[in-house]
Amino acid sequence: AQSVTQPDIHITVSEGASLELRCNYSYGATPYLFWYVQSPGQGLQLLLKYFSGDTLVQGIKGFEAEFKRSQSSFNLRKPSVHWSDAAEYFCAVGARGGADGLTFGKGTHLIIQP
Amino acid sequence: IAGITQAPTSQILAAGRRMTLRCTQDMRHNAMYWYRQDLGLGLRLIHYSNTAGTTGKGEVPDGYSVSRANTDDFPLTLASAVPSQTSVYFCASSDRFLDEQFFGPGTRLTVL
Numbered sequence: 001a002q003s004v005t006q007p008d009i010h011i012t013v014s015e016g017a018s019l020e021l022r023c024n025y026s027y028g029a030t031p032y033l034f035w036y037v038q039s040p041g042q043g044l045q046l047l048l049k050y051f052s053g054d055t056l057v058q059g060i061k062g063f064e065a066e067f068k069r070s071q072s073s074f075n076l077r078k079p080s081v082h083w084s085d086a087a088e089y090f091c092a093v094g095a096r097g098g099a100d101g102l103t104f105g106k107g108t109h110l111i112i113q114p
Numbered sequence: 115i116a117g118i119t120q121a122p123t124s125q126i127l128a129a130g131r132r133m134t135l136r137c138t139q140d141m142r143h144n145a146m147y148w149y150r151q152d153l154g155l156g157l158r159l160i161h162y163s164n165t166a167g168t169t170g171k172g173e174v175p176d177g178y179s180v181s182r183a184n185t186d187d188f189p190l191t192l193a194s195a196v197p198s199q200t201s202v203y204f205c206a207s208s209d210r211f212l213d214e215q216f217f218g219p220g221t222r223l224t225v226l
Binding site: 036 | 118149154155156157159162173204206215216218219
């Protein structure tokens, strides 16, 4: 079965600074990979996804992520964060052709300092 | 506005009672899912449905049941609620299984 690790429970970044949120997955083949964001009291919104092709994926709100097969990673990046980016971020993995649904990481809480 | 609706928004329930959480989508998506979200544990899949008439078990199915009589509705039932089922429950849907999932606003359930 697949698994996802988000090593950082909390990350604090100054507004305007760059951001990288880490995600490592475990799966025997090439997985489907997703990043979701959850604002307080809200549901989850998809930021970006990787299915195949170009390993650098562009998403909404200026986010991007890079799939690195050799490192089993799918880290999320943003060159300059805004105060509105403060939220919970979840990485998720799905098995190609499988019937196990998505497996989510435990999330990283992003705090933006003024 | 197209999307997913969940009801109720929140509920306090006595242990042992039966409860059904409702989920309706108007996007004509084939697949639907139920997750629970607990602090420090992220989201865990309870049950899913690839298409109307079929359902499957996720990571934490015990104590929950689902049905998928039509494309739009995917209710989640707790037959006899226990305090460990206190959680926030999210319903989601996707056009195809494992495609981008769209999430509802969630139901906050407290079992006392």
